[in-house]
Amino acid sequence: MNPILVSVLSMGLLALAFATILAVVNRRLSVREDPRVEAVLEALPSANCGACGFASCRDMAERIVKGDAEPGACPVGGAESARRIAEILGLGEVEVVEKVAVVHCAATSEQKVKVAEYRGVTSCSAANLLGGEYACRYGCLGYGDCVRACRFGAISMVDGRPRVDVERCTGCGKCAQACPREIITLEPYDRERGETIFVACNNPDRAPAVRRVCEVGCIGCRMCARTSDNGAFYMDGNLAKVDYGKVYESGNWDEVAEKCPRKVIHSTGRVRMERAA
Amino acid sequence: MRSFRGGVHPPYNKATQDRPIERVSPPERVVVPLSQHTGAPCEPSVEKGQEVERGQKLGEAKAFISAPVHTPISGVVKEIAPHPHPVLGEALAVVVEGGGEMEDWPRGDVDPDSLEPEEIRMRVREAGVVGLGGAAFPTAVKLSPPKSIDTVILNGCECEPYLTADHRTMLERAEDCILGLRLVMRAVGAERGMIGVEANKPDAMEALRRASDGEVEVVPLKVKYPQGAEKMLIKALLDREVPTGGLPMDVGVVVQNVGTAVAVTEAVRDGKPLIERVVTVAGEVGRPGNYLVPIGTPFSYLMEVAGGLKEGVSQVVMGGPMMGIAQRSLDVPVVKGTSGILFLREVPPAEEGNCIRCARCVDHCPMELMPTLFVKFAKGERWDLLESAHIMDCIECGSCAYVCPARIPIVHYIKLGKLKVRSLK
DSSP, rough: HHHHHHHHHHHHHHHHHHHHHHHHHHHHHHOOOOOOHHHHHSSSSSOOOOSSSSSSSHHHHHHHHHSSSOOOOTTTTTHHHHHHHHHTTOOOOOOOOOOEEESSSSOTTBOBOOOOOOOOOSSSHHTTTTOBBSSSSSSSOOHHHHHHOTTTSSEEEEETTTEETTOOOOOHHHHHHOOOOOOOOEEEOTTTTTOEEEEEOOOOOOOHHHHBSSSOOOOOOHHHHHHHSOOOEEEEEEEEEETTTHHHHHOOOHHHHHHHOOEEEEEEEHHHHHHHH | OOOSSBBOOOOOOTTTTOOOOOEEEOSSSSEEOOOOOOOOOOOOOTTTOOEEEETTTEOOSSSSOOOOOOOSSOOEEEEEEEETTTTTEEEEEEEEOOOOOOOOOOOOOTTTTTHHHHHHHHHHHHTBBOTTTTTBBBBHHHOSSSSOOOOOEEEEESSSOOOOHHHHHHHHHHHHHHHHHHHHHHHHHEEEEEEEEEEHHHHHHHHHHHTTSSSSSSEEEOOBBBTHHHHHHHHHHHHHHHOOOOGGGGTTEEEHHHHHHHHIIIIIIIOOEEEEEEEEEEEBBOOOEEEEEEETTTTHHHOOOOOOOTTTEEEEEEETTTTTTSSOTTOOOOOOTTTEEESSSOOOSOOOOOOOOOOOHHHHTTTTOOHHHHHHHTTTTTTHHHHHHTTTGOOOOOOHHHHOOOOOOOOOHHHHHHHEEEEEH
């Protein structure tokens, strides 16, 4: 017999046999995936940042479909992704408060009293073991752990303290976890006004102690609590705090910030920053 | 001569070893932190404005691993508020104002063999005695081991450069050291007592041998850092290895610093609480020496007593140069764990290079760990790998950073890594 014919036939038969096996196995062992998982994954930002606490965006998508996670659990996707996910799953309206990172210390390197020179690992958590260079034990250490933690390039160091770009900030909270002094928190962002109002100081000490270590720290004078027309500012010991349930309804925010003798009530709003400049 | 694997030979700079212990007259204001020991802080037992007598308790230890604190001077409680602390940064402290010259505490009498172990433990606990070598672990807890103990070791190595407080204590208080050792042996029911001393202190060994009448073994050890780390000491003296994550009691041993032994003697025999300790003040000061300092004395006061600062001091360290803690302020008080205060000219190099994988840190690590991996994992934030590389076994002796040719602050990375590993649990 013609050797060519033999090889063509035998190879053809082998191929047929394997193809049959593959076809059968494909039927028998196929995994059926909920098509909604793929759809939910589409609605997530796919940054795989881990801010939600799950291993990846896909992991989270699977859990959302299973009902183990809320549709709004992705801090990065925010309201938009929550709305789309709720639509895919037919859950109706969901409300998600958009949050951004705010830094409760606005003192520049010049405004903070320096007491030592730090030589060691250039990271905030390492410097915090020894207390860092500045006298204030609550203020920003200035080595940028938050900058390195941010996956979205939203934080940069300006004059020795972090500045958050609210347009880039997704509110994932990685920076807040990275800060050893817990200076960064996530607070509600008011989209209409385009700002988040916050107190740029974290020092709970009394006025003389604060004045000794910082030029711009909150001295607990209660001025903001007194001038606010709807109680949007309150005192937690010697430190002013913002009541986010009320602050965006307050009419006289500008006046309160103006009256603050230390000018520690800040806004992330770009409009306001421009106006101030 | 007996020793352990690894270690380094830093220059010893023990310039103050011939300066007898000198009592410091107390300042008018002492700041006594309520947390001067490993474990739970104690709770204030006095009120603002209250008059207190020297030796009166200021804080009560409520937890098991804790120790009370006492006032070293008579006077009035001025405030109970957070104050700078040399180890913790800031901690609640009792401020007492008063003063006057201090007399010697009246001496009592005791027969160590007639005391019940429970009585010894109780007196040690009430006196607030903690380990004076630096870690300040409450001594009464060490005296209540849940396992059987056959040997008590007194640690007279003092392997940290500059420090001579233990050396002077052994020379001048040899009998109290020996009595303290007997009391500890009685409390834990141990048969054997040993004192390990580095071979560069023959005068101290001679004094201890004379005081002990040959009943305890005084063993010379190789002069090598960190010979005074308790795990290295046990390895050198008894050739026993403390298991990973374990304590000396796991191999039937209790280790006490010689200064602690003296404090135990004073607590049990004289009923004297731990209100003062020997502190080596060394480096760039007018009169370096060994001072008997009331607990709560500010560093700045002690600096003036020691003749003030000389030119060019750039770093103040509490403890020895290898394991001590650099201070940000001289307002911090002397605490029970303050073995020395160093005023140093040199500072650590600012520039850290890249690891060249020479493995000198691995060769010199007395715990047989791999410090180079710790740095790599800490830089990469792989806290999980740090734990599996046994970072928690590191004793932070600093031998690795000392020999590192790239000047990597290895111990700093390790401290950071331990913090993260602990916080993830």
